[in-house]
Amino acid sequence: MKTGDSKRKKTKIDSPLSVDVNEDLVKEILLKLPTKSVLSFKGLSKSWFSLISDPEFARRHFDAAVAPTYKLLNIVKDCAVYCADKESALCDDDSWHAVSNISGFHWYVNCISVAGSCRGFVLLQYLLHDFVLWNPLTGVQKEIHQKRGTWTRHHLSGMGYDPVDDDIVLVTIILRIHDGNHMLLRYFSLRNNCWTSVKYDVSYVAPYFGAELRHGQLWNETLYWIVKSADDLRNVMIAFDVREKRLLEITLPHHLANLPNGSDIYHLKVMGEYLYLCLVVRNHPYQLIEIWSVKECKQETVWTKTFDFSFYFRPSLNLIFPVCFTENGEILAFCNNNTLVKIDEKGKLRYGNQNNSRLHFLRCVMYRESFLPLPGDEAEPED
């Protein structure tokens, strides 16, 4: 661009002050850009790099985001991680891009599950001991270990955000400890960098769909799980208030708490403003999937049946695991653990074109891209 060069030189001589866009103004422009552009602009110059790496900028960009970017993240066979925009996840394999900035990751992929996500961080769980909190956009990561041996394996886990302390909190729960009458909840505060244990005078039983239900759903600053009552007869919802660090039991209505033989709750999911609960009803020769939703969770909950799907009975279970809503109101979901589908309002399933072998719903999570640092990590290095 010859003309561009000469024009710029001329402007500089004529009015050197007029086009000097200072850093504060650049920041205001960057706040209006999506994460992808901002990330690539880290490579502009050292001053842009440090501006974009600034935690204060990260916070403003997160809070002000004109169009927040939600991505679907999936860990595949060779521990490679792929991401896709939720709108195009179903299109083809090209819509998924590799994320390379995770290090020291030599785990068996079958032992990894994604335990949750919030504020741009994804929580990976390895077996039932170790966690890695990771920001796929910035590459910031932290391993969090539980003392082995001292603690029996936990049944439930999850992550949440405490807005008052600006803290990310990891939670693990052992539903029944050795004496049979107590449960043990442990939480890890990223800001304080320590575990806290709380013993409760109640106990529960792990549900039949243990793997599908083990990761808590974060909804309005509270984590939710579905478990069985101590006598193994009723479905119960338990909740951990991440801000108040309080455990609650939420009563499910009779028709969901006491299900007939052959029926069970297998999945819990937050989508949009609602919490959804998935139910499988085996009713020969059909199998029915029902999805119930609730708008707010108080002591008692009122659930509405939102969708139901029926399948002919097959040797392998056809379960549907909703992931999120797409822009046109369809549900993006996993069908049978590893096939991504879209479900329209009438309950019709639409399959994608991609080779789905690398997808698995336990290693897949929806997260919002952010430049946010880990709580407690913003301080100067000497601290």
Next chain:
Amino acid sequence: MAERGESSEAVMLKKTEEEKLRKGKMIVGDESKAGYEEEGKKVKLVTSDGVTMEVEISIVKEMEIIQTFIGATDTDDSFIFPISNVSSHILNQIIELVKGEYDQELAKKLSHDELKEILVAANYLNMKTLFHFIATAIANVIQNKSVEFVRDFFGIVNDFTEEEEAELRKTNAWAFEGVDED
């Protein structure tokens, strides 16, 4: 479902904004209305290139830096305000943008230098709506553009070594892919 809720809220916001704009227009047009006699008035602004321009008070009112002075002094025709950082060319552009009710189509006709100068001027004059508008316009220009394009846009010198830049591109390879052509 949530998405739908959000979008309807956005539509509502847009509507109230439009209403505000329409109201503003009505007041400007309706000079007979009591209490708005001053609407026809003009304020003299002296630009950086020494040009004295008469600007409608409705536009000057968006310039918060001048607004404080208008509020303090009982304005009359002799009121003259120097705006030493803004050229007459840029002030004319600003007036057009305000009169055009901040239409992004108008911003598309501006050169890169004009966009930057208007941004700096909007910041100096403390014109909040204009600043938001022009920052959005610049964001639209540089969104999904190559690093080289944006360096050229802002006149930024690359102070990374070749190795440093290659490393950055490697780590976040996906962010550098699929950018628009310059």
